[in-house]
Every structure is written in structure tokens, then in C-alpha cells.
Amino acid sequence: MVTVLIVDDHPSFRTSARRVLEDAGYQVIGEAHDGQSALAAARVLRPAVILLDVQLPDLDGFEVALQLTADEDAPAVVLTSSREGNEFGGLVAASRARGFLPKDEVSGPALAALLR
Amino acid sequence: MTGLRRALTTIGATALALGLITVPVALGSNHTNLRGLYLAEQLVIGWSFVGTGLFMWWRRPENRLGLLMTAVGFTWLLGILLATNDRYLFFLGELVAGLPYAFLVQMLVSFPDGHLHTRLERLVVAAAWFDVTIMQWAPLPFLQFPRSPHCESCPANPLLAANHMQIADALEKAQAVIAVTVLLGLIVALVRRWRGFPTVRRRSLAPVLWTGALALFVLIASLAAKLSGTESPSVDTIYLLGLLPLAAVPYSFLAGLMQSRFSRAGAVSELVARLSAAPERRRSLRDALADAFGDPSLMLGYWLPDREQYVDADGHRVELPRDAGRAWTPVQRNGAPLAVIVHDAALADECQLLTAAGAAAGLALENERLQAELRARVEELERSRQRLIEAGVAERRKLERNLHDGAQQRLVALSLNMRLARDRIADDPDGARELIVEAMGELESATAELRELARGIHPAVLSDRGLPAAVKALAARMPVPVSLVEMPPARLSPLVEIASYYVVAEALTNVAKYARATAAEVRITQSNGSVTVEVSDDGVGGADPEHGSGLRGLADRVGSLDGSLEVDSPARHGTTVRATIPCA
Numbered sequence: 001m002v003t004v005l006i007v008d009d010h011p012s013f014r015t016s017a018r019r020v021l022e023d024a025g026y027q028v029i030g031e032a033h034d035g036q037s038a039l040a041a042a043r044v045l046r047p048a049v050i051l052l053d054v055q056l057p058d059l060d061g062f063e064v065a066l067q068l069t070a071d072e073d074a075p076a077v078v079l080t081s082s083r084e085g086n087e088f089g090g091l092v093a094a095s096r097a098r099g100f101l102p103k104d105e106v107s108g109p110a111l112a113a114l115l116r
Numbered sequence: 117m118t119g120l121r122r123a124l125t126t127i128g129a130t131a132l133a134l135g136l137i138t139v140p141v142a143l144g145s146n147h148t149n150l151r152g153l154y155l156a157e158q159l160v161i162g163w164s165f166v167g168t169g170l171f172m173w174w175r176r177p178e179n180r181l182g183l184l185m186t187a188v189g190f191t192w193l194l195g196i197l198l199a200t201n202d203r204y205l206f207f208l209g210e211l212v213a214g215l216p217y218a219f220l221v222q223m224l225v226s227f228p229d230g231h232l233h234t235r236l237e238r239l240v241v242a243a244a245w246f247d248v249t250i251m252q253w254a255p256l257p258f259l260q261f262p263r264s265p266h267c268e269s270c271p272a273n274p275l276l277a278a279n280h281m282q283i284a285d286a287l288e289k290a291q292a293v294i295a296v297t298v299l300l301g302l303i304v305a306l307v308r309r310w311r312g313f314p315t316v317r318r319r320s321l322a323p324v325l326w327t328g329a330l331a332l333f334v335l336i337a338s339l340a341a342k343l344s345g346t347e348s349p350s351v352d353t354i355y356l357l358g359l360l361p362l363a364a365v366p367y368s369f370l371a372g373l374m375q376s377r378f379s380r381a382g383a384v385s386e387l388v389a390r391l392s393a394a395p396e397r398r399r400s401l402r403d404a405l406a407d408a409f410g411d412p413s414l415m416l417g418y419w420l421p422d423r424e425q426y427v428d429a430d431g432h433r434v435e436l437p438r439d440a441g442r443a444w445t446p447v448q449r450n451g452a453p454l455a456v457i458v459h460d461a462a463l464a465d466e467c468q469l470l471t472a473a474g475a476a477a478g479l480a481l482e483n484e485r486l487q488a489e490l491r492a493r494v495e496e497l498e499r500s501r502q503r504l505i506e507a508g509v510a511e512r513r514k515l516e517r518n519l520h521d522g523a524q525q526r527l528v529a530l531s532l533n534m535r536l537a538r539d540r541i542a543d544d545p546d547g548a549r550e551l552i553v554e555a556m557g558e559l560e561s562a563t564a565e566l567r568e569l570a571r572g573i574h575p576a577v578l579s580d581r582g583l584p585a586a587v588k589a590l591a592a593r594m595p596v597p598v599s600l601v602e603m604p605p606a607r608l609s610p611l612v613e614i615a616s617y618y619v620v621a622e623a624l625t626n627v628a629k630y631a632r633a634t635a636a637e638v639r640i641t642q643s644n645g646s647v648t649v650e651v652s653d654d655g656v657g658g659a660d661p662e663h664g665s666g667l668r669g670l671a672d673r674v675g676s677l678d679g680s681l682e683v684d685s686p687a688r689h690g691t692t693v694r695a696t697i698p699c700a
Contacts, residue, residue, distance in 0.1 A: 010521070012525055012526065013532075015529070016536075023539065082528050103528040
């Protein structure tokens with residue numbers, strides 16, 4: 001089973017995303033509410049996939065994505081936001097993330113498509 | 117006749133009598149060359165100094181120059197005793213012969229205010245006094261005929277201790293060297309003084325300096341002759357002729373005094389002419405005043421009564437100077453402050469001139485004051501417009517944030533949950549129902565948040581039902597009881613209504629957040645073409661409208677409708693916020 005870490009500062013989204021992904025057969029092994037705790041959780045839990053909100057209360061989500069993907073055996077990072085991906089210009093493409101999912105389109109198949 | 121005038125008249129009469137008494141003394145002298153010329157010159161110089169000195173003393177009793185000049189004249193007249201054949205009177209003349217020079221040096225160096233300012237000036241005067249007293253008296257015990265070692269016909273010295281020409285010669289040479297040094301120091305001091313003056317004062321100083329310099333040159337020349345040991349009747353003649361510039365000194369002092377009056381009147385009339393020139397040729401009032409007073413650093417501040425401060429022509433604030441080098445003269449018109457002239461401290465004793473110039477420029481000043489007031493107002497408007505724009509941007513950013521964090525997140529969760537419910541409904545109808553119930557809760561919260569946000573953007577109840585209903589709704593949501601004492605009976609214009617509403621909303625928010633009040637009151641009254649919105653509480657007070665963007669933003673909002681906002685908030689005595697908005 002593919003392990004997932006969900007990073008977002010809104011608890012309602014974390015709950016819903018966990019349900020959606022677990023229903024689709026992913027194993028959600030952790031949640032983080034900001035950039036610092038996301039980096040810490042990633043080191044400890046070593047998830048295969050990180051679903052990362054780009055607007056975090058402490059750090060810039062793109063910066064967090066760069067740090068998370070710095071190592072060779074780094075997890076696959078998928079960015080998410082309640083905004084459209086194209087609102088962020090070229091930042092998504094430059095981030096070393098596998099891709100971008102709008103929050104309301106988060107689903108098992110959509111995630112699998114990006115990870116393939 | 118005043119006491120001063122009586123005293124001065126007595127001094128004048130004494131000087132006249134003293135001069136007349138010396139006439140037979142001088143004419144009967146058996147050791148004086150050119151007796152007639154000598155006497156005439158001594159009397160002219162002495163009386164000139166006394167006369168002009170008394171006149172200056174009378175016109176400016178607080179200025180020491182009149183006294184010094186009179187003293188020069190008196191001691192000069194006493195010097196005629198050197199012509200006497202009586203050995204004791206002759207000796208007295210010998211004792212006082214140097215004093216007028218010391219008075220003269222002190223007078224020159226302290227023109228025009230009568231005070232010594234620098235160390236050099238004090239040193240020059242002290243050295244002069246030393247030279248005409250100690251150095252003048254030191255050789256006397258060693259000379260048989262003190263007037264001159266070679267004056268065989270002079271009366272004999274009553275104080276003679278030992279006739280020792282070498283000692284006397286050496287002492288006299290030393291005295292002459294000190295005298296030349298004093299005169300050179302005096303020239304340096306005068307040049308420095310002159311340089312320190314603004315142009316307007318230099319003009320009045322010029323005649324004094326020219327005649328003073330000429331007289332000093334003659335004195336140096338005669339002293340140099342004395343040092344070289346030349347002694348002959350022709351030297352006497354040159355000396356007597358050379359003293360003529362000295363006779364001019366008191367008149368030049370008088371001229372200096374008059375000149376400063378003329379230039380005073382001149383400066384003011386020149387100013388008036390400039391002010392009445394055609395507007396396109398007219399330069400700024402500040403430049404005209406700076407020219408008239410020869411003070412390029414001069415600044416003008418215009419009084420703004422509503423701000424209670426001075427501003428320059430561009431509407432920027434002018435601070436009154438505190439350092440010693442600057443001074444200021446206020447200008448009034450009809451008893452009310454109009455402007456302030458900030459100028460060099462050297463102009464401070466031209467106070468009358470400044471006041472006269474201020475009075476002459478009154479109308480022009482009033483004109484420029486109005487312009488400055490307008491510019492200050494424009495500047496304030498620009499600043500408040502800037503703040504309003506910034507507040508608008510901040511407001512929109514906050515709105516975006518609230519939408520993003522609130523309703524939008526709920527709708528995202530709702531969307532995900534609904535999709536889950538759709539996928540589960542066939543296999544797990546109970547789970548699906550649970551998700552739908554949860555989703556409906558999210559939907560309700562999202563609707564409530566959107567409603568709250570919409571009201572923040574614009575209170576619909578205000579436009580639909582008017583100010584009283586909107587204020588009542590506000591009051592109902594407050595944690596402290598709010599009584600609505602008075603409300604306008606009819607609808608106001610939409611802009612006035614919305615501004616009034618925000619005054620009440622912001623003031624009540626502050627009451628709830630900071631005032632620790634037990635009750636608040638709202639009163640909205642309409643009279644004389646304006647609406648007054650007043651919110652008061654019984655809380656801790658101490659609100660400062662300069663700090664905190666809320667009240668500042670309110671002031672800008674009210675200001676944009678030409679209204680004004682007052683905050684009265686003494687510590688521990690509650691707060692009253694009062695906005696007055698024109699609504700004609």
C-alpha cells in the first residue's frame with residue numbers, strides 16, 4: 001500500500017482528503033498543519049507520497065516542496081490548493097513536484113495518474 | 117523734563133564750562149606749539165564727542181555707546197591741562213592723557229550694541245586700559261619734564277624720584293609697542309565683527325569703520341614716529357592735522373545710527389514697492405523679506421488656526437527654532453496670529469524693523485497664508501486619499517483571506533464528501549447518509565460565513581431599511597447594552613448613511629474590544645445642514661486617535677465627505693467619538 005502524508009492548515013480538508021484517499025486504497029500515515037511540522041513528519045514517517053498545500057501559515061509551500069524533494073530517495077510530492085494551478089505561474093513546474101491537484105479534485109485515480 | 121534728560125543736560129553744561137575754563141589756560145601756555153590750532157582742535161574734538169555721546173545716550177539709554185562717547189569727550193577736554201604752566205595741573209593732565217584712547221577703543225570695538233562678545237574683543241579692550249593707565253604712569257617718577265624728555269619749558273615733575281632718561285625711554289617705547297598691538301588687534305576684531313553681520317547691518321556700520329580706520333591709521337603713524345624718536349615742531353603739525361579724522365568719528369557714529377534708521381525705513385518701503393509690483397514680476401514674499409533684511413536663511417511660517425501650527429508656503433510644518441543662532445518674530449493681524457518670521461539671531465535687535473515689515477506685508481502675508489493653508493489641506497487630502505486607497509486594498513486582501521479560509525474551504529470539503537457519498541451510496545447507504553449529514557452542516561456554516569462577509573462588504577439592512585434599523589442590528593450584536601438615544605427621522609443620502617453607520621460600527625467595536633464599559637449610547641442628530649453621530653461609553657477611556665488604524669480610517673472616511681471626527685477620551689472617564697458630516 002502506498003503511504004501518504006497530508007499537509008494542510010485546514011482540518012476539514014485533511015479529514016475529507018484522508019477519507020477519499022483511504023477509500024481509494026492509500027494508507028494515510030500522518031497529517032501536518034504547517035511547513036515546519038511537515039518537514040519533521042516527513043523525516044520520521046518517510047511516506048511515499050506527500051499531498052502538500054502550497055499556502056501554509058509559516059513557510060512558503062513551494063519552498064517546503066524543494067526541501068522535501070532534495071534527497072535522492074525523496075518522496076513524491078503532489079501540490080494542492082483551493083486555487084487553480086495556473087494562478088501560481090511557473091512555480092508548480094519549477095518545484096520538482098510530481099504535479100498539481102486542485103483540492104476539490106483530490107481523488108485516488110487523480111493522484112495515481114500523477115504518480116504513474 | 118525727565119530725570120535722564122536733566123542729568124544729560126547737566127553733563128553737557130559741565131563739558132561746556134570745562135572747555136571754556138581751558139581757553140585761558142591753553143592760550144597762556146609757554147610750552148605749546150601752534151596754541152590757537154591746538155586749542156580749537158581739542159575743543160572741537162572734545163565737545164563733538166560729548167555732544168553726540170549725550171544725544172545717543174538720550175536716544176538709546178540702554179546702549180552703553182552714548183556713555184563711552186561722552187567719556188571720550190570729557191577725558192579729551194581734561195587733556196588740555198597739558199597746556200597749563202601749573203606743575204600740579206600739568207601732572208594731572210599727564211595722568212589722564214591716555215584715557216580717551218582707551219574709551220575710544222572700547223567704543224569702536226563694541227559698536228553698535230555696546231557689548232563685547234568675543235575673547236579677542238575683551239583682550240583688546242583690557243590691553244588698551246593697561247596701556248593708558250599702568251604703562252602711562254610707570255615712566256612718570258623718572259622724568260624731570262614728563263610731557264617730553266626734551267620739553268625744557270614744560271612745568272617740572274612734582275613726583276620726580278630720579279631723573280633717569282633711559283628707563284623712561286624704554287617704558288615709553290614699550291607703551292607705544294603695546295598701543296600698536298592694541299590697534300592691530302582692534303582692526304582684526306572690527307573686521308570679524310563686520311563679517312558676522314547681515315548685509316543690512318553692514319551698511320550702517322560702514323561710516324563708523326571708515327572714519328575709525330582713518331583715525332586709527334593716524335594714531336599708528338604718530339606712534340611710529342614716537343618709536344623712531346623723531347621729535348620736531350613739524351611732527352606736531354602733522355599730528356594736529358592727523359587728529360582731524362578723530363573729530364569725524366562721533367559724527368560718523370551718529371551717521372551710522374541714522375543710516376540704520378534710513379535703511380530700516382528703506383527696507384520697509386522697498387518691501388512695500390516689491391509687494392505692490394505686478395504679480396508676474398513679484399517674487400515670493402519670503403525672498404523679498406530675505407532680501408530686505410540681508411538674511412538669506414530667513415524663513416516664513418504661516419499660522420493655520422485649525423491645526424494650531426505654522427507651515428511654509430508649500431504647506432509643510434515649520435518648527436520654531438530653539439538653537440541660539442536663530443530667532444523668530446511673530447506677525448499679527450487684527451490681534452490674531454498670522455505668520456512668523458524665523459531669522460538670524462543677529463537681526464533680533466532689529467525687532468521694530470521686523471515688526472514694521474510684518475505689518476507692511478500684512479495683506480500679502482494673509483494672501484500667502486491662505487495659499488499655504490490650501491496647500492496644507494491639499495497635502496492632507498493627498499495623504500488621506502492614499503490611506504483610503506491603502507485601506508481599500510487591505511480590506512480586499514482581508515476579504516480574499518476570509519473567503520479562502522472560510523467558505524471556500526468548507527465548500528472544498530463539501531465537494532469531496534459529496535463525491536465520497538456518491539461512490540458509497542450503493543454499497544454503504546448508511547455511511548453515505550452520514551457523509552451527507554456532515555456535508556449539510558458544512559453547507560450551513562459556509563452560508564452563514566458568506567452572509568457575515570456580505571454584511572461586512574455592505575450592510576444590506578442599511579440600504580433597504582435605513583440607518584435606525586442598521587444601527588439597531590449593530591447594537592443587538594454587541595456584548596454590552598447599547599441604548600439608541602436619538603435617530604434621524606428621515607433617510608439621509610446613501611454616502612452620509614454609510615459613513616454614519618461605519619462610525620457607529622467602529623466605535624462600538626472599540627467599546628467591545630477595549631473600553632471595559634458597562635453600557636454605551638448612540639445619538640445621531642441632524643441640525644444646521646449636518647449630521648452629528650455620537651457614540652459614548654462609560655469605560656476606561658484613554659483612546660488615542662493618532663494610534664490605531666481604526667479611528668484613523670474613520671477620520672479619513674468622514675474627512676472624504678468634508679466632515680470631521682473628534683475623540684474625547686480622558687483616562688478613566690469613558691470615551692466619546694463624535695463625527696460631524698455635512699448633509700445639505
